[in-house]
Structures are given as structure tokens and as C-alpha cells.
Amino acid sequence: MSDTQTFLDTLKARSQQRGVEPTWIAARRQAGAARFEAMGFPTRRDEEWKYTDVRTIAQGNFALAETADFSQAQAAALTLPLDAYRLTFVDGVFSAALSDLEALPSSVQVMPLSKALSDNHEAVGGPLGRLTGVDFSPFAALNTAFMEEGAVVRIAPGTVVEKPILLQFLSRAGAPVMSHPRILVEAAGRSEATLIEHYIGEADAANFTNVVAELMLDRGAILNHYKLQEAPLGDLHVASIHVEQGRDSRYSSYNLNLGGALVRNDLISDLNGQGAETNFYGLFFGQGRQHVDNHTKVNHNAPLTFSNENYKGILDDRAHGVFNGKVYVKRDSQKIEGFQSNQNLLLSDRAHIDAKPELEIYADDVKCSHGTTTGQLDEDAIYALRTRGIDKATARGLLTLAFAGEVLEQVALDVIAERVELAVAGKLPERFNLAGLVEAAAALND
Amino acid sequence: MLQVKDLHVTVDGKEILKGLTLTINAGEVHAIMGPNGAGKSTLSAVIAGKDGYEVTHGSVTFEGQDVLEMEIEERAQAGLLLGFQYPVEIPGVKNIYLLKSALNAQRVARGEAEMPAPEFMKLVKEKLGFMKMDASFLQRAVNEGFSGGEKKRNEILQMLVLQPKLAMLDEIDSGLDIDAMKVVADGVNSLRAEERAILLVTHYQRLLDYIVPDKVHVLVDGRIVKSGDAELAKELEANGYEGIEESAA
Structure with a gap:
């Protein structure tokens, strides 16, 4: 309980600092705090947290950042080299100086959550908390109690947003802080957009990020959602992403996890209208003692809905990965298709994966498959590469990169695909380092 | 260049090569022919360094080096390259990666600098053209989803880029139609x-x-039983291996 109390004390101090808020926001906060206090942090006795121990978060003492100071040059080095509409948050605090919404068309609204809250904007009044309620998890409750900052995105019907919308979260080194960003996206009918969440920071940072994203796709909307998690290796990262999909909408998630000491992602799509399609592509790469947990769920709540999921894990050293993927087919949701695949590659004897695919089907005319495999590198392929003069270590590196490549092929944004490819190759143990090779091969394409 | 002396090799305790002796000099093209099960593929696999082959007697030297003591990649770096009968599919590894890392491994082993990207690209494009292969092929995964003919062309392409001192081609003609065979040849x-x-x-x-070929050898039951020039191959085509086996017995 004392763990919980530390967070409640911080919350109380923050509330006293804060000015008077609209009643509904104050009520939400109170509900979040109460729910968090009642639930406490999850333990491994909770089925949903069976493989993930969150004590490093629960026992931490995290302040709330007061400023968004960050050097322009340093931020520029961390920023994805993409032409994008950009909102930047430093330890959760919005930085106008590092943001750029120039030439944003009037049919798209992008604003920091703080502005939407202080304006009591209609974009937050209804939608906020509709998909991720305080009951979802203690972390969702905590996020609701603390939420101050984040991003609100509204896309008008029929709008094709030409440039990606980039939400950049920078983590600073120094005394540990926490942030609880909230992301709200309303994609109206037949709109089309790409949203990127990018987590990155200073190498020595050890902060806690607890983000909640609520994404609403109206009829025929298309949203490509990249979550590129390259947080510093000391960072703790918990994310809950809820997606609500109307008829004929298409959502694609690219959940790319490279950083963080402790990472937990919950990704849930509700397919509520016929013809809705969801694609979950995931890649997680763990080394050292990194712990990366991905929980996904697709709810086929309507007939003729489609889901496709491919998650790949690469674990080295003593890294621990978790994949828990559920496909749920509601009663009488006929003619749905749900495919799920999870493959894991263990590069070390001490790396560990807990993989749990689950199907729950209450309809009889469905096409579903799921499967998980875990293995080592293919010895025949290593031999074939060695007969070409490639040493054993490089051969292993090439094959590791190839394994990741199967997910990265799905990534339409080359900047992100190449960056992750480079990160996976470059972050492999020294002897596997192929970064130079990847760069050279990329140069050949020009 | 290559000397194989009285080579005895067992696989799973069964003796496959039973005293094979062969000398290949620079500038020569040798063909080893023989019936199925004679040990043809075993010879090239042992020279390339595949696991599971136990050399119980004899030696293999390449330019004075003891091949059997070398790591698999060292053999290739020294210029000994095997073209596979059944090229392995390597999902996700692009051909361009394979070619570049293989070529540079060889150069670094020889104490040379890596080849600059533009020069490498020029080389690869020229060789691709020669093998009548499309440039898109470079971005495809090694042998994945390739037809039999494409796989064999790919083996030869690797040879053309890597320029080995001794190219060993194991049944490079199997599964090829006549047009593909001409390109490969x-x-x-x-x-x-x-x-x-x-x-x-x-x-x-x-x-x-x-x-x-300059020299043709007939391999029967783990030994070379007859050697000759290109005419010997025609003789075999006409009379089969049976006559040879009898005369050798």
C-alpha cells in the first residue's frame, strides 16, 4: 500500500498547485485516483500481469517535470527526419519551441491536451476516457488521475492528411520523473492519416512514462499508427492503446519496441462495424535485462470484420519477452477472419519468452488461425552464408536482421523501417554489428 | 592448386569416399561424373566444410594450405567456393546483403579495403546483366520463392561477383531447361x-x-576409376556407367 501512497501523495501535491478545473475534469481525476487507490499496482498474481513484475515502477519515487527545457540541437538529433506536423513533449511537458504545426490544414486539429483541457474543448469533453476507463488497469486509473498533457487530434470527414502527425516524447537524464500522457484521436468518416508516437531520450534517463491512447475511427477512416519506442534503456514504459473502429475503417498498428528497461503495451481494437479491418504488426528487441511485454486484443464485435496480427520478438542476453495475443469473436459475429502469428528468436540461452496466443470464438462461420513459434537461428542458412566467406557472427547477424525484416517489410514509412533495421543491426552485440552493411546496402538503392 | 590424396570419408559410420585422389591445376576445368550414390556430392561437401562428414584418412590441400583445418568461411575467403545442388533459401536476407558482405569478407581477409558502394553496384549490375537477371532481384531474399533455374543462376551470379580461385559446382545443371542451362553455362x-x-x-x-572440360573423371563407389578428356564423357553417355564399373572391377 505504501507504494500506492507515494503516488497519491504526489498527486495531492499536484492538485494543490493546480488551479480550479471544470467540474467534469476534477471528477474524472478523483475517479482515477480512487480507482488506483482501490486496485493498487498489479502483482504477478493478477492474470494480466502474470509475467511482468512492476515493482520497479511501484517502488520508484517519481517527481513531475516542471519544464520542457531541451536544447534545440539535441532535440534535432533525436527527432525522426520526417516532414511531419510535430508536437514535442519533454518528460511529458509540452514544448512549443520544439513543435511545428505550420501549414496544418483547417480540416485537421492538432493540439496539446493541456490546451484542450484549459479551453474545456469539446474534443475532450465527450471522448476522453470513453475507450479507456479507469477500470481498465491501475495504470489507466493513474493516468486519468494525473493527466495534464498529451495530444488531441481531430480529422474532419474525408480529409486526407498528407503529412504524418508526429508526437515526440523526449526523456531527460536526471532525477527520475514520471509523465502520464493522454492521446485522443478522432478520425472522422473516410479520413486518412498517419500518426507516429516516438519515444526517445538521453541515454542516462530513468523516467516512467504511462501513456493512454484512445483512437476513434469513424466509418471508412484509415489510420496508420506507428509507435516507435526507442526510450533510454533505463526508462520504464507502460502504454494502453484502445482503438474503436466503425464500419469499413482500417487501422494498422506498427508497434516497434527497442528501448526501455521495463515495457508493457496493451493494444486493443474493437471492430464494431462490418468491413472494419485491423492490422497489428509488432517487433520487440530485448537485450541485457530488458523486459518487454506486449498484450494485444482484437474484439470482433461485428460480422465481416478482419484482423491480421504478426508479432516478432528477438531476445538476447537475459532479456525477457512476453506476447499475449487474444482474438475474441462475439456471439454471431459471422464471416470474420482473424489471423495471428507470433514468432520469437532467442539469441542466448538465458533469454526468455512467455508466449500465449488465445482464441475465444462464439460464432460458427469464422476463419481464424493463430500460432506461436520460438526458435534459434537456422543452422543450414548459417552454413550457406559461411560457404560464401561470411563469418559465423556476421551470418548470425544477417539472419537476425532478416527475422526482423519480415515485420519491417510492412512498414510503409522508409525512414522508420530503415531506422529500426539499423537499430536492430546496430544494437546487436558488437560481434553482430552490421550497421555499416545496412547503411551501405541502403545507399545502393539510391 | 587443389590436391586430394587418398581421401576416405564416412557419413553416419558408412564409408562413402574410399581413397579418392585428384589433382586440379590452375586454368583447368574438371568434371566428375558418376552414378547416384558414388560420392560425387560428398567430395564437394567435404571440401566446403559441411558438418556431418568425417574424414578418416587422407588430405585435401589448396595452394599448400590444409583445407580440412580451415573454418568454413576461411575456405571461401581463400577462394574455394561451392555452388550448391540445392541452394538454401534464406528468408529475409536480401541478395544485395549477401553479395556485399561476402565480397567484403573476402577482401578484408586478403588485407584489402572494402569495395566502395558505387564500384560494387557497378560490378553487380554488370554481372546481373550477364546472367540475364533483373535488378529487382537484388532486393529479394536469397533463393526465397525462386524457381529452380533462378536458384542456379543465383549461384553462378555469386561466383561471378566473388571470383573464386576454384569454383566447385555441384549438379549445377539439375532441373534446368535448355535456355536456363545456356545462361548458366x-x-x-x-x-x-x-x-x-x-x-x-x-x-x-x-x-x-x-x-x-579439360579432364573428366569417373567416380564409382567412392573412388575415381577412370580419367580422360572430354571424349570420356561422350563415351559414358553412349555406354553408361556399367561398362566402366566392369572394367574397373
Whole structure:
């Protein structure tokens, strides 16, 4: 309980600092705090947290950042080299100086959550908390109690947003802080957009990020959602992403996890209208003692809905990965298709994966498959590469990169695909380092 | 260049090569022919360093080096390259990665600098053209989803880029239609050079109409029982291996 109390004390101090808020926001906060206090942090006795121990978060003492100071040059080095509409948050605090919404068309609204809250904007009044309620998890409750900052995105019907919308979260080194960003996206009918969440920071940072994203796709909307998690290796990262999909909408998630000491992602799509399609592509790469947990769920709540999921894990050293993927087919949701695949590659004897695919089907005319495999590198392929003069270590590196490549092929944004490819190759143990090779091969394409 | 002396090899306790002796000099093209099960593929696999083959007696030297003591990649770096009968599919590894890392591994082993990207690209494009292969092929995964003919062309392409001192081609003609075989044979013939040797392992004489060998050896039951020039291959085509086996017995 004392763990919980530390967070409640911080919350109380923050509330006293804060000015008077609209009643509904104050009520939400109170509900979040109460729910968090009642639930406490999850333990491994909770089925949903069976493989993930969150004590490093629960026992931490995290302040709330007061400023968004960050050097322009340093931020520029961390920023994805993409032409994008950009909102930047430093330890959760919005930085106008590092943001750029120039030439944003009037049919798209992008604003920091703080502005939407202080304006009591209609974009937050209804939608906020509709998909991720305080009951979802203690972390969702905590996020609701603390939420101050984040991003609100509204896309008008029929709008094709030409440039990606980039939400950049920078983590600073120094005394540990926490942030609880909230992301709200309303994609109206037949709109089309790409949203990127990018987590990155200073190498020595050890902060806690607890983000909640609520994404609403109206009829025929298309949203490509990249979550590129390259947080510093000391960072703790918990994310809950809820997606609500109307008829004929298409959502694609690219959940790319490279950083963080402790990472937990919950990704849930509700397919509520016929013809809705969801694609979950995931890649997680763990080394050292990194712990990366991905929980996904697709709810086929309507007939003729489609889901496709491919998650790949690469674990080295003593890294621990978790994949828990559920496909749920509601009663009488006929003619749905749900495919799920999870493959894991263990590069070390001490790396560990807990993989749990689950199907729950209450309809009889469905096409579903799921499967998980875990293995080592293919010895025949290593031999074939060695007969070409490639040493054993490089051969292993090439094959590791190839394994990741199967997910990265799905990534339409080359900047992100190449960056992750480079990160996976470059972050492999020294002897596997192929970064130079990847760069050279990329140069050949020009 | 290559000396194989009284080589005895067992696989799973069964003796496959029973005293094979063979000398290949620079500039020569040798063909080893023989019936199925004679040990043709075993010879090239042992020279390349595949696991599971136990050398119980004899030696293999390449330019004075003891091949059997070398790591698999060291053999390739020294210029000994095997073209597979059944090329392995390597999902996700692009051909361009394979070619570049293989070429540079060889150069670094020789104490040379890595080849600059533009020069490498020029080289690869030229060789691709020679093998009548499209540039898009470079971005495809090694052998994945390739037809039999494409896989064999790919083996030869690797040879053309890597320019081995001794190219060993194991049943490079199997599964090829006549057009593909001509392209493959042109590729192999382009490798012929004073300083290079080629060892063809084949079951059929047909390939030898397109790549005319200097020496033909007949391998039966783990030993070379007869050697001759290109005429010997024609003889085998006409009379089969049976006559040879009898005369050897």
C-alpha cells in the first residue's frame, strides 16, 4: 500500500498547485485516483500481469517535470527526419519551441491536451476516457488521475492528411520523473492519416512514462499508427492503446519496441462495424535485462470484420519477452477472419519468452488461425552464408536482421523501417554489428 | 592448386569416399561424373566444410594450405567456393546483403579495403546483366520463392561477383531447361581463366556439351576409376556407367 501512497501523495501535491478545473475534469481525476487507490499496482498474481513484475515502477519515487527545457540541437538529433506536423513533449511537458504545426490544414486539429483541457474543448469533453476507463488497469486509473498533457487530434470527414502527425516524447537524464500522457484521436468518416508516437531520450534517463491512447475511427477512416519506442534503456514504459473502429475503417498498428528497461503495451481494437479491418504488426528487441511485454486484443464485435496480427520478438542476453495475443469473436459475429502469428528468436540461452496466443470464438462461420513459434537461428542458412566467406557472427547477424525484416517489410514509412533495421543491426552485440552493411546496402538503392 | 590424396570419408559410420585422389591445376576445368550414390556430392561437401562428414584418412590441400583445418568461411575467403545442388533459401536476407558482405569478407581477409558502394553496384549490375537477371532481384531474399533455374543462376551470379580461385559446382545443371542451362553455362565459361580452376560435378553429359572440360573423371563407389578428356564423357553417355564399373572391377 505504501507504494500506492507515494503516488497519491504526489498527486495531492499536484492538485494543490493546480488551479480550479471544470467540474467534469476534477471528477474524472478523483475517479482515477480512487480507482488506483482501490486496485493498487498489479502483482504477478493478477492474470494480466502474470509475467511482468512492476515493482520497479511501484517502488520508484517519481517527481513531475516542471519544464520542457531541451536544447534545440539535441532535440534535432533525436527527432525522426520526417516532414511531419510535430508536437514535442519533454518528460511529458509540452514544448512549443520544439513543435511545428505550420501549414496544418483547417480540416485537421492538432493540439496539446493541456490546451484542450484549459479551453474545456469539446474534443475532450465527450471522448476522453470513453475507450479507456479507469477500470481498465491501475495504470489507466493513474493516468486519468494525473493527466495534464498529451495530444488531441481531430480529422474532419474525408480529409486526407498528407503529412504524418508526429508526437515526440523526449526523456531527460536526471532525477527520475514520471509523465502520464493522454492521446485522443478522432478520425472522422473516410479520413486518412498517419500518426507516429516516438519515444526517445538521453541515454542516462530513468523516467516512467504511462501513456493512454484512445483512437476513434469513424466509418471508412484509415489510420496508420506507428509507435516507435526507442526510450533510454533505463526508462520504464507502460502504454494502453484502445482503438474503436466503425464500419469499413482500417487501422494498422506498427508497434516497434527497442528501448526501455521495463515495457508493457496493451493494444486493443474493437471492430464494431462490418468491413472494419485491423492490422497489428509488432517487433520487440530485448537485450541485457530488458523486459518487454506486449498484450494485444482484437474484439470482433461485428460480422465481416478482419484482423491480421504478426508479432516478432528477438531476445538476447537475459532479456525477457512476453506476447499475449487474444482474438475474441462475439456471439454471431459471422464471416470474420482473424489471423495471428507470433514468432520469437532467442539469441542466448538465458533469454526468455512467455508466449500465449488465445482464441475465444462464439460464432460458427469464422476463419481464424493463430500460432506461436520460438526458435534459434537456422543452422543450414548459417552454413550457406559461411560457404560464401561470411563469418559465423556476421551470418548470425544477417539472419537476425532478416527475422526482423519480415515485420519491417510492412512498414510503409522508409525512414522508420530503415531506422529500426539499423537499430536492430546496430544494437546487436558488437560481434553482430552490421550497421555499416545496412547503411551501405541502403545507399545502393539510391 | 587443389590436391586430394587418398581421401576416405564416412557419413553416419558408412564409408562413402574410399581413397579418392585428384589433382586440379590452375586454368583447368574438371568434371566428375558418376552414378547416384558414388560420392560425387560428398567430395564437394567435404571440401566446403559441411558438418556431418568425417574424414578418416587422407588430405585435401589448396595452394599448400590444409583445407580440412580451415573454418568454413576461411575456405571461401581463400577462394574455394561451392555452388550448391540445392541452394538454401534464406528468408529475409536480401541478395544485395549477401553479395556485399561476402565480397567484403573476402577482401578484408586478403588485407584489402572494402569495395566502395558505387564500384560494387557497378560490378553487380554488370554481372546481373550477364546472367540475364533483373535488378529487382537484388532486393529479394536469397533463393526465397525462386524457381529452380533462378536458384542456379543465383549461384553462378555469386561466383561471378566473388571470383573464386576454384569454383566447385555441384549438379549445377539439375532441373534446368535448355535456355536456363545456356545462361548458366555462359556464366561458368566466363569464369574460365589461366589463374582459375573449375570443378563440375554432374550426373549427365549434357552440361559438358556447353562447358567442355579439360579432364573428366569417373567416380564409382567412392573412388575415381577412370580419367580422360572430354571424349570420356561422350563415351559414358553412349555406354553408361556399367561398362566402366566392369572394367574397373
